[in-house]
Amino acid sequence: MAATSPFVSPPKLTSIKALAAEFPALTSIPPVYNFQTVPNIIEAFSEADDESIPTVDFSLLTSSNPEERSKVIQDLAKACQDWGFFMVTNHGLPESMMKAMIEACRAFFDLPEEEKQEFEGKHVLDPIRCGTSFNVSVDKVLFWRDFVKFFMHPNFHAPTKPSCLSEIALEFSKRVGQVAREITRGISESLGLELDYIDEALDLENGLQILIANLYPPCPQPELAMGLPPHSDHSLVTLLMQNEIGGLQVQHQGKWINVNPIPNSIVANIGDQIEILSNGKYKSVLHRAVVNSKDTRTSIAIFHGPAPDAVVSPASKLVDSVSNPPAYKAIKYKEYLELQQSHNLDWKSALERIRLYDIE
Ligand SMILES: O=C(O)CCC(=O)C(=O)O
């Protein structure tokens, strides 16, 4: 009898939600979801600690008081340099809007499987796409995660089902986009650049805003599966909200730290484009999503990036040909997206492909 390979896909892969629906009768995960079969996986699975991540008071970013403004720019600089992850407080997004958005995405995942399949895009730049894992054509082991992804800016797209989703998402997109834009301006200033430097250099009027909703159903063997493996985001800045179930972990000084959900808060993180632009001064941060055996977790990550045709390179003011030469090749944002999508979602491998030399 032929030995079964752990890398054989299940016959017809629809969603992890459909598979998890067989739980509790399903007592073990199919081998294709078992991450322990991957060499050198130990670090990716190591235990996480509890520690608080920094907070940034968003209301101070728009303050007309120069002292408050300079204090929050310092907080932002410290949070970006030490952690690359922070909680955004006083962001002004109504709690009811955040809840409605999470519920509307949840209702999308609850649609019959055939209806969701209408939105199965193929290419990374398709404006609406749902699926499972990350990219089933390149993933060797599958992630315990379903997703729906849609581009909300510069042109607004959203699935037409469930019927409430598009209307809620339109208003949400504007509000969350304003928060991200203000954070980006603060980051620009905190790097010693003009307030509008990033806006202008990367044409943020036409910047991509991509929403990814993630669903992580209960898993019978959570210690063997991964919701999302360690990765960094391709964006400038990602804003994330989640239901009350934890699972996000961030790497800090070589350890994994739980980012426990705080009601009505937004988690922000630095993505690869800020690492490139700052020539490595601010690093995009590794994070992962773990799963559990009891509750379904939902998260919504909103990626804010440059315009697709904008060329991202280290800011000239932050490099110097002798002591601090550019550490990354210049690349169009849309090419970077294709680079990330065409390989495994794997640590910081996309950034490593354009890195010119190792930086501290
Ligand atoms: O679900 C989470 O908490 C993390 C989501 C995430 O990292 C992503 O979508 O890139």
Ligand SMILES: [Fe+2]
């Ligand atoms: Fe992420």
